[in-house]
Amino acid sequence: MRMEMDIIVARGGFQVACQASFGPGVHMISGQVGSGKTTLALAMASLIPYQGRLDKEGMGDVLMSFQFPEHHITASRLDDEVRSWGLDPEQVLPGIGLDDRRGSDPLHLSRGGLKRLNLACVLARDPDLLILDEPFSSLDCVAKSQLCRAIEDRKGKITLLFSHERSVLPRVDTLSHVEYGRLIHHGTVPGSIAAWQGAPPYIRQALQSGARPENITHKDVREAICRMRD
Amino acid sequence: MIHIEGLRHHLLEIPSLTIAGPKVALIGRNGAGKTSLLELLAGIDRPKEGSITVDGEEPRTLRVGWVGEFPDHTILFSRVFDEVCSSLRFTYVPVAEAERMARETMRSLGALHLWDRATAELSGGEKALVAYAAAVVNPPRLLILDEVDSHLDERCASLISDSILHSGFQTVFCTQDMDLAAKADEVLFLDNGRVVQHGPPQEVFHALEGSCFYPNSWRMGP
Numbered sequence: 001m002r003m004e005m006d007i008i009v010a011r012g013g014f015q016v017a018c019q020a021s022f023g024p025g026v027h028m029i030s031g032q033v034g035s036g037k038t039t040l041a042l043a044m045a046s047l048i049p050y051q052g053r054l055d056k057e058g059m060g061d062v063l064m065s066f067q068f069p070e071h072h073i074t075a076s077r078l079d080d081e082v083r084s085w086g087l088d089p090e091q092v093l094p095g096i097g098l099d100d101r102r103g104s105d106p107l108h109l110s111r112g113g114l115k116r117l118n119l120a121c122v123l124a125r126d127p128d129l130l131i132l133d134e135p136f137s138s139l140d141c142v143a144k145s146q147l148c149r150a151i152e153d154r155k156g157k158i159t160l161l162f163s164h165e166r167s168v169l170p171r172v173d174t175l176s177h178v179e180y181g182r183l184i185h186h187g188t189v190p191g192s193i194a195a196w197q198g199a200p201p202y203i204r205q206a207l208q209s210g211a212r213p214e215n216i217t218h219k220d221v222r223e224a225i226c227r228m229r230d
Numbered sequence: 231m232i233h234i235e236g237l238r239h240h241l242l243e244i245p246s247l248t249i250a251g252p253k254v255a256l257i258g259r260n261g262a263g264k265t266s267l268l269e270l271l272a273g274i275d276r277p278k279e280g281s282i283t284v285d286g287e288e289p290r291t292l293r294v295g296w297v298g299e300f301p302d303h304t305i306l307f308s309r310v311f312d313e314v315c316s317s318l319r320f321t322y323v324p325v326a327e328a329e330r331m332a333r334e335t336m337r338s339l340g341a342l343h344l345w346d347r348a349t350a351e352l353s354g355g356e357k358a359l360v361a362y363a364a365a366v367v368n369p370p371r372l373l374i375l376d377e378v379d380s381h382l383d384e385r386c387a388s389l390i391s392d393s394i395l396h397s398g399f400q401t402v403f404c405t406q407d408m409d410l411a412a413k414a415d416e417v418l419f420l421d422n423g424r425v426v427q428h429g430p431p432q433e434v435f436h437a438l439e440g441s442c443f444y445p446n447s448w449r450m451g452p
Contacts, residue, residue, distance in 0.1 A: 012351040032383040033355030067354050067381070068302060097261070111299045111377075112260030134354065137380040138299070140259040140406055141442035164355075164383035167407065167446050200384065202446055218446065 001059055001128060003158060007052035009036075009043040016040050018183040026151055026159045026170060028216070030198020031178030037162045038067060040178060041133045044160065056129060059158075063122045064131040069114035069138075073106045078117065081106050085121040096120045111138040123150050129158045136165040144168035148217070166200040171215045190214050232271065232402075236280035241423035242266055244280075249402070251415030253395055255431075256404035257443060258420035264404040265299060265376055267420065271402055272296045272374040284372055284400075295370030295399065297378045301361035302354055310344045310352070310360055317368040335367045340389045354381040362390055366397065375403035379410065408435070408445040419443070 003022045008015060016036035031037045043050040045064040056062065066072060075081040079089035079102040093099045096116040098109075106114060115138045122130060132151075136144050148170035151159055161172070175186040177197040186192035193199070193216060194207055206213060206221045213224035232249040241263045256264050269275040270282055273290030284292055298304060307313040311332060318328035336342045341359045344352065352360065358381045366373065375394065379387045391410045394401055403414075411417055417434040419427035427434045438444055 012348070014351070033359070033381075033386045034353040038353060068300075070300070110260060110265055116260065134381065137354075138260070138377060138406070141408070142259060144406075145442060166384055166387075167409075168442070218449070222449075 001156075001158065002057050003044070003055070003059070003129065004057065005044070005052070005054045007043060007050040007054055009039050009048065009050045011039045011048065014039070014181075016178065016181050016183070018043075020176065020183055020185045022158055022160065022174070024156050024158055025173030026154070026161060027174045027176065028169070028172040028198075029160060029162045029176045029178060029183065030164055030196070031162075032164070035178045036181060037164075037178050038133055040183060041131050041160070041162045045131050059128040061125070061127040062129040062131070063125055063127040065118055065122045065133060065135055067134040067137065069111065069118040070107060072118050073114070076105055078102050078104055078106050078109075081117065082121060085125060087121060087124050092120050092124055112140060112143070115139055116143055119147060119150075123154075126154070126157070129160070130154065131160045131162070133162045134164070135161070136163055136168065141168060164198065167202075168218075169200070169216050171217055171220070175216070189216065231285055233283045234280070237270075237277050237282065238279040239270060239275075239277045240266055242270075243423050244425055247425060247428065249416060249418070249428075252400050253414045254402045254416045254418065255411035255414035256402060256418050256420060257406075257408065257411050258404075262420040263423040264420055266423075268374050268376050268402065268404060271372070289372070293368075293371045295365035295368075295373040297358070297361045297365045297375050299376045301378065301381075302357040304361060305349045305357055308349055310347045310349055313349055313360055314363045314367055317364060321368065323368075332363070332367050335363045339363055339393060340385070355383060355386055358382055359386055359390065362393070366393070366399070370399055373397070373399040373401040373403075375401065377404055377406065379405055379407055408443055409447045412445040412448065 001024055006019045008017045016039050018040055042048045074084050082089040082092045089102055093102055119135055145168055151170045172189055174188050175192045175196045177184050186195045202221055206225055211224035211228050213220040234244050234247040237244040258264055270277055271289055272294045305313055307316060314332040315328045339359060344356055358378055362378055379390055395413055405411055412431045417431050418425055419434055427437050435444055
């Protein structure tokens with residue numbers, strides 16, 4: 001299973017290019033606000049037109065979680081919303097603490113609640129290719145950690161993580177950064193961490209002090225700092 | 231000075247609370263009641279029971295700047311400069327003056343390059359920046375921000391957080407960025423509708439040490 005692409009996406013006078021190849025694993029794609037992350041994510045999900053070649057070899061289902069979870073809502077009750085994903089509400093809602101809201105209108109949830117609902121549904125579907133656009137925004141730190149574990153547990157599947165999250169990140173396999181209208185693929189972790197342009201402050205500080213973390217999570221960075229002190 | 235007395239409203243239950251700090255961070259899990267409390271403080275909603283006053287006045291009688299959880303839905307105008315100028319135009323500030331103030335606000339937020347853009351073409355984070363600019367361009371008496379930083383990258387988030395922390399407005403903001411909350415004058419930790427911690431950041435985060443609410447910048451050490 002592999003995703004190969006050499007594409008150019010134009011959207012409203014703005015253009016972003018991407019030449020990359022993603023195999024099974026978690027691929028972190030960072031980039032500043034307005035850099036084109038969402039545009040690229042939508043093209044990779046084949047939801048907007050692009051020029052060039054985009055092969056999703058050996059891939060069955062593809063799912064994308066939008067940045068704004070309310071854009072996914074199609075039902076007027078939480079349990080019907082879960083059913084619309086082909087899932088059983090009994091299986092999904094208790095795990096995200098929304099069991100007592102099953103009869104509520106999804107649009108009465110907070111954005112954090114909507115985000116948890118959407119992420120629980122896309123993860124439960126376990127698609128071959130999962131594209132997550134800013135999945136951490138609006139989530140509290142407990143929900144962020146749970147999401148990290150769920151992303152790490154997607155063994156043998158492809159996960160593209162478009163995010164500028166700065167505090168809670170999962171262990172990832174490759175790093176990329178979108179800037180000046182193109183995706184720069186830094187390559188596999190840990191070799192690519194030093195070159196990663198989207199590195200959050202805790203990683204930059206650790207690198208400056210000479211630490212060489214194995215991966216990008218806080219735990220990895222703390223361990224790298226401890227190793228230096230030994 | 232914000233006073234809350236005998237408040238019962240949906241999930242919220244706050245018997246008595248006085249908030250003095252000019253910059254107040256509201257933290258807690260999703261569904262803890264943060265947005266409900268912010269809506270009461272902004273005067274958008276009225277308490278079912280009890281009272282809230284800001285310097286002795288009801289919030290709904292004050293000039294409140296508000297950026298909600300869904301800034302992308304609250305943008306009204308098709309051009310960025312119209313959106314940022316809108317609150318001034320409605321108060322009959324002369325067009326030239328409104329534009330000068332709006333440009334100055336956008337410049338201070340590092341967002342002047344968005345001036346001529348169509349709002350529909352903005353990214354999620356850019357919309358949050360524009361909504362924030364529109365809320366502060368006409369200086370509010372009280373500024374209420376509901377996770378305005380959650381769609382922003384590091385650079386934009388630091389521009390907005392500088393603006394939040396250094397502006398002259400009394401500000402209550404909720405955030406999932408504990409490093410930002412740690413820079414406020416006061417922190418309120420809300421759990422299941424109740425204020426379980428309230429005080430200076432040092433105190434509140436000391437009590438939260440070991441939980442994921444502890445600020446990362448304190449966790450990493452020297």
